[in-house]
Amino acid sequence: MSHSTKDALLAWVLRACAVAAGLIVVLIVVFLCLEAAPALRNAGWARFFTDPSWHPNRRAADGTFNLTPMLWGTFFAMTGAVLVATPLGVLSAAFLHFYAPKGLAVYYRRLIELLAGIPSVVYGFWGLVTLVPLINRVHPPGASLLAGIAILSIMILPTIALMADAALANVPRAYLHGAAALGLSRWGTLRGVVLPAARSGLFTGVILETGRAIGETMAILMVCGNVVQTPRSLFDPIRTLTANIALEMAYAMGDHRSALFVSGLMLMGQIVLLVAAAEYIGRGRVHG
Amino acid sequence: MADARAARAADAAAAALVWSSAVLVTGVFAWVLFDLVRLGAGQIDWAFLTGEPEDFGRGGGIGTILVSTGLILGVCMAVAAPLGLGTAVLLAEFTPDGSLLGLLVRRSLDVLAGVPSIVFGLFGNAFFCVYLGMGFSILSGGLTSACMVLPILIRSTEEGFRSVPDEYRMGAAALGMSRAAALRHILLPAASPGLVVGLTLGIGRALAETAALIFTSGYVARMPESLFDSGRALSLHIYDLSMNVSGGDPRACATALVLVALLLAINGSASWMAERWLHRKVSEA
Amino acid sequence: MSDAPAYLKTEALSLRYGGKQALEEIALEVPRGEITALIGPSGCGKTSLLSCLNRLTDLVPGARVTGRVWVGGKDIFAPGTDLPALRRRIGMIFQRPNPFPLSIRRNLELPLREHGIAERARLDETVEKALRDVGLWDEVKDRLHAPALRLSGGQQQRLCLARALALEPEALLMDEPCSALDPLAGGVVEDLIASLRGRYTILIVTHNLAQARRIAGRAALLWWKEHGGRLIEEGPTRQIFEAPRDELTAAYVQGRRG
């Protein structure tokens, strides 16, 4: 084979790989839609929000399909976790760059990387055997929104901490020297110069952690109690969209199964929006 | 004067806040590890690592589970590695900045990286298990995980190629070598650290996965006889023991400890290799 | 221009990087078997000109070449040009020595194999001859399996030269081949290049005017004007250095500008 035919062949093989890899997302969306179609046809979008309850049935006409309690569950758990994890993550990054002695920073960063690699099912298990009984003593039943928020915060903390770490590392040294020359204190520098300069990187980090919080399944499933209800306090058990899928997929049939794919489609929609937002902010950073 | 004092107080308060959050994070991590070791370490011995689960997992070991997990990882990597390598080479070596194909593929991988694992589970169930007729099997689970780890794998491999100096490409071209030959003999070896790091991170990610496997590789804890058998992954074993088997906690904890130890080793070596060879930090973020 | 027939010839050769013009309307003839020095201030387009001559510009995203280039009488931008064959006929030596991260022997063998030479005896013979040509054989014959990157800078550059010579090229393009080396190693490489006169057509970029006078029979001055690098003057080295026709040339060779 001549050089140029070999090169052309290689280019085609590589293109085929890339197209295949790129099409996975499309395939996912297509199959979610295909599987969700029966429920959407037999029940329609509106019933997922207006039905009196979530008592799905294999025939849409015989069941009720209200997903709103689960949507609220996801929303509260996600919001709580983001509110807890974001400050902790940003402060962790500040610690790495401005407060920790050099030797310690290395270890702390390593620690956060390790935290990032621990699987959610392990956190969930730990929550189940340690955290839930603890909360139960304060306010039964223990398996609750609060437990979910706590575990979810630990889960997403490494994401925001590592993103914030990268964002702070990108702040030009000149800014710091400028701030030092003006006699700003460490906190003054951080609040007045560094955090604003790292803003877009921090936003991207928050968006990514939000995505993880929405999509997290196992940890939440194991500590939240999984009662289908809109929570009225932190101590109420909740069920999230993801947990709902994991719990019911095993036996769901017909329109019930299809309804679970509808909730998968909702999750997918949220993630696409978040990625688009991250992209938008990221682009803003490139152009200043 | 008062202003200066206030600023100094704020500075001290901020320092206290920063330090206490670092201590809090470290503390929580230590707490989790401590609990796992306290509850699980005593049960781990050779028999546990090699035995078959008995009494729904309350007794016996995790030997068959380890085998299933290994097979799922094997399928996952056998598919993801070539596909990821090809895509990474295309993105790093054959796509000029701003090419439409490159742009689309990158965008799509960004989304793929954010897809929740439970959605992978739904997709894997609908596509591999039902549509392609593979049923609940190690094959379905491995293929689903392959889709999941592709973005990490590609990103890392692509970085490996980008860290190869242009001089090699120019030198090879100036000697009249084809791009295929330059790639095979020079660029690929030089970029292999990125590939290895990517593979390691990918294995870590697949090993940590649970939600995507529940409805694809299934629950069966027996020794799998072929890739078409259902096989229970380590993470799923932990879930099942702690949620569905009363009295399963001790074994669940021991399994969790094994899983965490494996992951620490895998991710630790990935970041060690990345810092040593690629001079960069890795993260799953 | 010159008595010997030109081996490399350009006509109205222009080069743009994206929106930026780097070379404008270059008409240069490099005679066969002669060493021609390409001189000029930094950034005037010398490297760019070299990379047009073996179409290495193809690898640079956004680079666009217009005009024509003949190598040994063949238009290299004609459609259907066999690039590997072209690049085999024209060796290139870069400013920074760029041996591949392979063993010394593999560095030489890999391109040979690429060009269809696979017979063991023939490979060994060619490798040895090329290494002898650059005076490296005695230094490395006992460690041909050692990584090439462990050689010194001067040895690496000679290895790169050997790698190019092994392909039996007709011309060599050299981009400041001595500038990244210490004076001693640079001297060795320079002597080596001088010894190649007559056997190869050589176009060598250098900032070292004394070197250009020592080794080159002809010299060409490139200069950055409003629309990219232009060829200011070309002629026998003697004439360029002692009786330049252009004012810029006079200023440059006397060190008054550039």
Ligand SMILES: Nc1ncnc2c1ncn2[C@@H]1O[C@H](COP(=O)(O)OP(=O)(O)OP(=O)(O)O)[C@@H](O)[C@H]1O
């Ligand atoms: N890949 C590229 N993309 C865009 N512009 C380039 C590229 N390579 C070179 N240039 C520009 O083209 C002009 C000529 O560059 P070139 O490297 O050919 O100069 P040179 O004469 O070799 O300089 P030096 O003596 O410093 O090596 C410069 O202005 C340079 O900035």
Ligand SMILES: [Mg+2]
């Ligand atoms: Mg140059």
